[in-house]
Amino acid sequence: MATEILRLEGIRRELELSRDVRQTIIPNLSMEIMAGEFVAITGPSGSGKSTLLYIMGGLDKPTYGKVWLDGEEITEKDETAMTRIRNEKIGFIYQFHFLLPEFNAVENVSMPMMIGGRFSRKEIRERAMKLLDTVGLDNKYTNKPSQLSGGQQQRVAIARALANEPKVLLGDEPTGNLDSKSARNVYELFDRLNRELNQTVIVVTHDEEFANRAGRRIHLVDGMIESDSAPKSAALSV
Numbered sequence: 001m002a003t004e005i006l007r008l009e010g011i012r013r014e015l016e017l018s019r020d021v022r023q024t025i026i027p028n029l030s031m032e033i034m035a036g037e038f039v040a041i042t043g044p045s046g047s048g049k050s051t052l053l054y055i056m057g058g059l060d061k062p063t064y065g066k067v068w069l070d071g072e073e074i075t076e077k078d079e080t081a082m083t084r085i086r087n088e089k090i091g092f093i094y095q096f097h098f099l100l101p102e103f104n105a106v107e108n109v110s111m112p113m114m115i116g117g118r119f120s121r122k123e124i125r126e127r128a129m130k131l132l133d134t135v136g137l138d139n140k141y142t143n144k145p146s147q148l149s150g151g152q153q154q155r156v157a158i159a160r161a162l163a164n165e166p167k168v169l170l171g172d173e174p175t176g177n178l179d180s181k182s183a184r185n186v187y188e189l190f191d192r193l194n195r196e197l198n199q200t201v202i203v204v205t206h207d208e209e210f211a212n213r214a215g216r217r218i219h220l221v222d223g224m225i226e227s228d229s230a231p232k233s234a235a236l237s238v
């Protein structure tokens with residue numbers, strides 16, 4: 001039976017623009033995501049996609065509503081607890097890779113494992129190299145980010161996001177900054193991680209071809225789910 005990995009209930013996100021002016025980005029949204037799903041979140045600019053993704057990954061808190069990640073309610077956690085949960089359970093990939101320029105590929109991928117403290121030094125190095133092999137960079141271990149192409153840098157960022165075996169891989173327009181060939185390589189990689197490793201993947205994307213790869217597509221308009229291709233009762237929203 002499929003396991004629920006993320007549950008959002010009654011999510012509302014308001015922004016306080018000034019003392020008397022509030023903007024509602026997400027009015028009231030609920031959904032479930034099961035382990036092993038590959039979900040694309042699409043929608044027009046400003047529809048709340050990134051806000052939703054950040055709420056899912058505990059980088060942003062809803063004004064109202066609750067989020068469960070891997071069976072644990074994360075909405076009320078303090079920042080220290082959230083930092084630990086994110087390190088252990090979430091892999092983030094952004095439009096820009098945010099690799100540390102002075103460190104090589106193996107060292108960049110090692111970073112979350114050093115912080116997490118789950119693996120020995122030797123294991124960290126071996127795992128980092130294995131992850132770089134997985135993303136097709138077996139010959140780039142000692143290259144620094146400036147010695148890699150944009151697509152290769154993004155693949156290092158993906159390897160880094162996978163370092164602590166996250167329950168969920170979240171991507172905020174991970175191909176947005178890449179040429180079409182590198183973008184295709186990157187979404188083929190997401191596809192493969194999902195199919196071969198059963199990795200749960202949730203990506204915000206404007207790229208139609210990327211969105212079409214996903215098994216489920218959630219389309220947002222004005223912070224509301226306009227459509228959800230989930231096969232069964234997974235979407236509880238609106």
Ligand SMILES: Nc1ncnc2c1ncn2[C@@H]1O[C@H](COP(=O)(O)OP(=O)(O)OP(=O)(O)O)[C@@H](O)[C@H]1O
Binds near residue numbers: 015047048051
């Ligand atoms: N820190 C902030 N301050 C002010 N407004 C914000 C802030 N963060 C988000 N917004 C507003 O919230 C709305 C939703 O933003 P969000 O980035 O989630 O949308 P998006 O669908 O991801 O957009 P895009 O596709 O352009 O990245 C937008 O109207 C945006 O201007």
